[in-house]
Amino acid sequence: MTTTVASSSVASRDHNASGQRVSWHRLMHVALIQNRAALITIFGAFVTLVIAIVIGRDAVSASYASYLAAGCTFAHPTDLQVCANTANQFADIPSFTPIVIALRLFPLVIGAFIGAPLVAREMESGTYRFAWTQGVGRIRLLLVTLAMLALIVTPVAVVLGLLLGGWYIHPYAVINIAVGSHWQSGLFTTTWWMTPVWTLFALALGTLVGALVKRTVAAIATTVVIIGGVLAAVSQFLPRILDIGAVASSRLMLSYFPLGTINTVATEGVGPSGSLLVRGWLIGPRGRVLGSHAAKRVRVHLIGLYQSKGGANDPGAATRWLTLHHYKYWFTYQPADHFWILQAVVGLILLAVAAICVLATVRIIRHSRS
Amino acid sequence: MNVLESFGLGVSYRGTWALRDCTLAVPEGHIVALVGSNGAGKTTLLHCAVGLTAPTTGEVTVLGGIGAGSPDALERVAFVAQETPLYRHITVRAMLTVAANMNQHFDRNLAEARLATLDIPLDRRIGRLSGGQQAQLALALALARRPDLLVLDEPLARLDPLARHEVMAVVMSAVAEEGLSVIFSSHVVSELERVADYLILMNHGRIQMVGVIEDLLSKHVVLSGPTEQAASVAELFAVVQSQHAGRQTQIVAQVDASEEFPKDWVAENISLDELVLAYLREPSATVMSGPLAVSANHAGR
Numbered sequence: 001m002t003t004t005v006a007s008s009s010v011a012s013r014d015h016n017a018s019g020q021r022v023s024w025h026r027l028m029h030v031a032l033i034q035n036r037a038a039l040i041t042i043f044g045a046f047v048t049l050v051i052a053i054v055i056g057r058d059a060v061s062a063s064y065a066s067y068l069a070a071g072c073t074f075a076h077p078t079d080l081q082v083c084a085n086t087a088n089q090f091a092d093i094p095s096f097t098p099i100v101i102a103l104r105l106f107p108l109v110i111g112a113f114i115g116a117p118l119v120a121r122e123m124e125s126g127t128y129r130f131a132w133t134q135g136v137g138r139i140r141l142l143l144v145t146l147a148m149l150a151l152i153v154t155p156v157a158v159v160l161g162l163l164l165g166g167w168y169i170h171p172y173a174v175i176n177i178a179v180g181s182h183w184q185s186g187l188f189t190t191t192w193w194m195t196p197v198w199t200l201f202a203l204a205l206g207t208l209v210g211a212l213v214k215r216t217v218a219a220i221a222t223t224v225v226i227i228g229g230v231l232a233a234v235s236q237f238l239p240r241i242l243d244i245g246a247v248a249s250s251r252l253m254l255s256y257f258p259l260g261t262i263n264t265v266a267t268e269g270v271g272p273s274g275s276l277l278v279r280g281w282l283i284g285p286r287g288r289v290l291g292s293h294a295a296k297r298v299r300v301h302l303i304g305l306y307q308s309k310g311g312a313n314d315p316g317a318a319t320r321w322l323t324l325h326h327y328k329y330w331f332t333y334q335p336a337d338h339f340w341i342l343q344a345v346v347g348l349i350l351l352a353v354a355a356i357c358v359l360a361t362v363r364i365i366r367h368s369r370s
Numbered sequence: 371m372n373v374l375e376s377f378g379l380g381v382s383y384r385g386t387w388a389l390r391d392c393t394l395a396v397p398e399g400h401i402v403a404l405v406g407s408n409g410a411g412k413t414t415l416l417h418c419a420v421g422l423t424a425p426t427t428g429e430v431t432v433l434g435g436i437g438a439g440s441p442d443a444l445e446r447v448a449f450v451a452q453e454t455p456l457y458r459h460i461t462v463r464a465m466l467t468v469a470a471n472m473n474q475h476f477d478r479n480l481a482e483a484r485l486a487t488l489d490i491p492l493d494r495r496i497g498r499l500s501g502g503q504q505a506q507l508a509l510a511l512a513l514a515r516r517p518d519l520l521v522l523d524e525p526l527a528r529l530d531p532l533a534r535h536e537v538m539a540v541v542m543s544a545v546a547e548e549g550l551s552v553i554f555s556s557h558v559v560s561e562l563e564r565v566a567d568y569l570i571l572m573n574h575g576r577i578q579m580v581g582v583i584e585d586l587l588s589k590h591v592v593l594s595g596p597t598e599q600a601a602s603v604a605e606l607f608a609v610v611q612s613q614h615a616g617r618q619t620q621i622v623a624q625v626d627a628s629e630e631f632p633k634d635w636v637a638e639n640i641s642l643d644e645l646v647l648a649y650l651r652e653p654s655a656t657v658m659s660g661p662l663a664v665s666a667n668h669a670g671r
Contacts, residue, residue, distance in 0.1 A: 021441070021474065022471065022472060022473065022474050026471035026472075027471060027472070029467065029471050030467075030468050030471045030472055033460060033464050033467060033468055034457065034460075034468065036460075037459070125455060125458075126451065126453065126455035127455045127456065127457055128422075128455075129422060129449070129451035129452075129455050130451065130455050130456060130457075130508075131472070132421075132422060133420045133421065133422060133444065133447075133448075133449040133451075134444065134469065134472035134473055134515075135441075135444050135445045135472060135473035135474050135475070135515070136444075136472045136473070137441055137444055141472070367424065
């Protein structure tokens with residue numbers, strides 16, 4: 001084979017400023033044009049949810065005002081019939097559950113309809129052959145596009161979380177026994193912090209799925225299944241997750257001796273105020289945790305003792321019986337001030353997974369073959 | 371400077387080699403026609419050249435040793451892919467904005483001037499342009515980047531004869547004005563002869579023939595003569611392909627200018643079409659007569 005060394009005689013045209021790269025704001029402009037439909041979708045979803053939340057908030061406020069006007073307090077929300085009635089009225093506000101569900105599904109929508117098509121659409125339509133051969137380079141283009149989308153969806157999700165939080169947080173602090181609490185999965189995942197975190201997680205995961213599947217519809221479907229599965233799993237296992245770092249107590253304050261997962265907010269006189277009761281169990285005379293059948297038998301007996309024959313509750317009777325027979329009732333709870341710590345921990349785990357998804361997508365794109 | 375160099379280049383997709391052992395060097399200043407049958411590996415080679423496909427073996431560089439797909443290469447190599455994939459849902463004007471913002475050096479005025487010449491409206495959605503207009507738009511976007519190397523993958527495939535002519539006219543005028551090098555793949559061999567001056571012929575994932583078209587044509591002839599002498603004639607020349615038709619045999623052979631032809635045999639100049647077809651029918655024949663200017667850093671391997 002002939003081997004010659006040829007010298008370069010043609011200077012490159014205007015490309016001498018080597019190292020100069022396309023600026024970020026110009027790439028943002030590209031990302032805006034490329035994802036205009038997706039951004040309109042986000043805006044539409046945002047406006048719809050805001051309107052629904054604002055409309056629903058009025059109904060909640062009215063219900064809350066009548067609750068306060070009736071003199072109901074957190075200490076005895078269900079002692080008075082009027083309190084119970086107002087609380088039930090509050091729980092029955094029809095827009096509440098759909099809005100919480102919609103807000104909960106907001107990340108799924110972003111992941112499926114914005115994240116998943118991001119790379120898959122380029123691969124399927126072949127436009128990656130245009131985009132990836134431009135001066136900007138495929139990795140910068142991907143990262144800038146993701147950053148732009150993140151910068152847009154994050155404040156949207158924060159506002160949605162804040163609006164819902166502002167709507168429910170005060171009424172719930174008072175009458176949470178009737179409806180639920182921010183510890184429970186529907187509201188735990190829709191705070192002003194968790195809504196954007198879930199949204200970013202879904203965006204990153206959807207993008208990764210799109211890069212793997214390379215077909216838009218299939219990527220959307222796969223993302224829906226995966227994120228839906230993750231949301232369902234978190235909903236199912238959140239009480240167990242919340243047991244991590246929970247405080248254990250054997251101080252008997254519970255009248256109904258719940259066993260296993262409790263997942264109920266304690267009111268005053270029942271448990272540490274504002275805390276989440278997570279799990280309960282009974283220790284037998286031999287110092288071992290009772291099995292479910294034995295524990296249930298003891299529990300039924302304790303409830304019978306607690307509810308004395310005259311109709312007045314006697315917490316002392318159950319306690320005395322437990323002490324006499326060398327049983328001990330234990331439960332764990334998350335103190336009220338642990339709420340944001342747990343929010344931060346779960347959120348940071350999700351953000352870490354999102355970062356891994358982005359890195360994996362970068363790796364796939366970098367090594368992708370046409 | 372070589373605008374494209376590959377050394378031992380191979381690309382395998384799940385164990386099947388789309389490209390194998392490709393070593394070549396294409397000098398600057400040429401319009402290079404990349405020719406081959408379907409599945410010959412043309413698109414894979416071009417995708418390697420523009421960094422869309424990473425080699426399984428070997429390496430490929432552009433513009434005097436810049437790694438294909440590197441940031442420097444992306445700045446200086448423009449690519450128009452097969453079927454000219456563009457964002458069909460946006461307007462031509464938005465597409466210009468996208469391309470302008472994706473490249474550090476983009477001459478938007480040049481692109482708009484070309485589009486105006488071609489009567490392509492800026493406010494029309496790309497999906498509503500004809501195939502020829504889309505090809506012209508893709509070409510205008512590529513040329514506005516003022517590349518040193520323009521790579522076109524089957525730019526004529528979907529076009530009618532008039533549109534083909536117009537596209538190639540734009541390429542030719544850009545070459546004349548800018549002095550850039552062009553590599554384009556095509557099936558339409560008859561149209562290559564008018565525009566290309568350098569040929570790369572691929573067959574079954576391997577490079578079969580490389581060189582300046584004029585040189586390749588001058589080194590091949592079509593010999594016609596009696597079939598009973600075909601065997602003895604075949605010993606005198608490097609036969610690329612022979613075809614027997616009764617008493618007459620036609621041989622495509624490599625020859626030197628000084629060589630004399632046997633008595634009773636007629637030698638005719640070969641057309642590019644005939645040359646390409648002869649080699650495609652005979653995959654084992656190869657010609658590497660082009661200036662295989664492999665860089666010094668490959669010489670010792």
